[in-house]
Amino acid sequence: MTDLIRLSRAQVGADELQALARVIETGYLGMSVEVQSFEKELTEYIGDNRQVVCVNTGTSALHLAVQGCGIGAGDEVLIPTITYVASFQAVSATGATPIACEVNSTTGFIDVDDAAKRITPKTKAIMPVHYASGFSDLDKVYDLAQKHNLRVIEDAAHSFGGFYKNKRLGALGDVVCFSFDGIKNITCGEGGAVVTSDLEVANRIRDARLLGVERDTEKRFSGQRSWDFDVTEQGWRYHMSDLMASIGRTQLKRLPEFSSRRQQVAKQYQQFLKQHPNLHCLDMDYDVVVPHIFLVLVKQGGRDHLKSYLEEKNIQTGLHYKPNHLLTLYKTTYALPKAEQIYEEFLTLPLHSLLTDDDVKRVCEEITNWVNLK
Numbered sequence: 001m002t003d004l005i006r007l008s009r010a011q012v013g014a015d016e017l018q019a020l021a022r023v024i025e026t027g028y029l030g031m032s033v034e035v036q037s038f039e040k041e042l043t044e045y046i047g048d049n050r051q052v053v054c055v056n057t058g059t060s061a062l063h064l065a066v067q068g069c070g071i072g073a074g075d076e077v078l079i080p081t082i083t084y085v086a087s088f089q090a091v092s093a094t095g096a097t098p099i100a101c102e103v104n105s106t107t108g109f110i111d112v113d114d115a116a117k118r119i120t121p122k123t124k125a126i127m128p129v130h131y132a133s134g135f136s137d138l139d140k141v142y143d144l145a146q147k148h149n150l151r152v153i154e155d156a157a158h159s160f161g162g163f164y165k166n167k168r169l170g171a172l173g174d175v176v177c178f179s180f181d182g183i184k185n186i187t188c189g190e191g192g193a194v195v196t197s198d199l200e201v202a203n204r205i206r207d208a209r210l211l212g213v214e215r216d217t218e219k220r221f222s223g224q225r226s227w228d229f230d231v232t233e234q235g236w237r238y239h240m241s242d243l244m245a246s247i248g249r250t251q252l253k254r255l256p257e258f259s260s261r262r263q264q265v266a267k268q269y270q271q272f273l274k275q276h277p278n279l280h281c282l283d284m285d286y287d288v289v290v291p292h293i294f295l296v297l298v299k300q301g302g303r304d305h306l307k308s309y310l311e312e313k314n315i316q317t318g319l320h321y322k323p324n325h326l327l328t329l330y331k332t333t334y335a336l337p338k339a340e341q342i343y344e345e346f347l348t349l350p351l352h353s354l355l356t357d358d359d360v361k362r363v364c365e366e367i368t369n370w371v372n373l374k
């Protein structure tokens with residue numbers, strides 16, 4: 001049997017172990033100076049002097065971003081139906097209603113014209129998802145938001161490391177949320193960050209990540225503990241730990257290496273798929289996009305067959321994601337035909353920074369073998 005080619009995996013090793021040991025030796029594993037340093041390093045990396053607040057997952061980054069913008073029960077948030085359920089859950093966790101929108105068939109990004117049609121007096125925000133790391137119509141999203149006075153909360157869970165308008169992703173935009181979970185472009189084990197220039201929103205999120213305990217962040221960063229404190233708003237236990245931050249700090253240094261490998265692999269797949277008229281990929285510029293996942297769109301049927309064929313050949317694949325409007329909790333009374341069609345066609349191919357050229361070649365050869373079978 002040939003070796004298993006994994007769909008995704010983290011690239012972690014001696015450097016991360018050393019960073020963890022540094023924290024373990026201090027005897028304090030919670031949130032303190034490592035998180036403070038990670039936030040500072042992320043601010044420097046992203047540029048434009050942005051506020052960065054680190055939390056324990058990308059989902060909690062999104063939840064706190066929605067809450068921090070003052071959105072809750074009775075409000076509506078526009079969101080593409082094809083995204084991980086985390087984006088929907090982050091909205092509904094605040095009491096607000098996620099309004100499922102159509103996606104663009106060639107990019108997978110939110111269909112901004114469809115979103116515009118779903119605006120009501122209750123709409124308070126739009127959450128564009130950087131699906132498969134792309135952010136093609138982000139300008140259009142901001143135009144729509146400006147016209148209707150909406151907050152924009154970008155779900156950038158997939159896209160850390162990319163460039164938008166010659167700046168690092170996160171440098172621009174209203175509120176941008178990243179994920180550092182176990183298989184993302186960089187990892188903290190689990191983790192996430194909210195990035196914004198809105199100091200009021202950032203400070204609300206800083207308190208809300210520590211159960212709403214007022215200014216607890218500042219105290220922890222100076223090695224103190226809040227004993228006599230006040231709480232004025234609902235908070236959550238969502239802060240990042242020093243253990244997680246120590247891994248994240250190491251990973252941030254290694255990002256250029258990870259990004260260029262991910263981009264190379266995606267470009268190889270893109271090039272390969274041009275040979276096959278019934279196989280497509282999303283329209284992405286991998287000079288500025290750092291891909292977290294890579295999708296092949298299998299036209300004219302056969303996606304499930306290709307999936308089982310590759311699995312028989314010991315090549316893992318994925319389905320990112322079932323449209324949320326088809327889930328019981330978020331079922332809509334309306335159809336979203338473009339998203340439903342993509343859902344029938346897409347298959348996620350292996351992509352991570354440890355994938356070798358031989359691995360990519362094997363995936364491509366097996367896809368060609370499958371095409372020739374038909």
Ligand SMILES: Cc1ncc(COP(=O)(O)O)c(C=O)c1O
Nearest residue numbers: 057058059084086157179180181
């Ligand atoms: C599009 C999207 N948004 C949000 C999240 C949530 O991130 P996390 O796993 O860090 O909670 C994910 C995770 O995979 C995701 O894919």
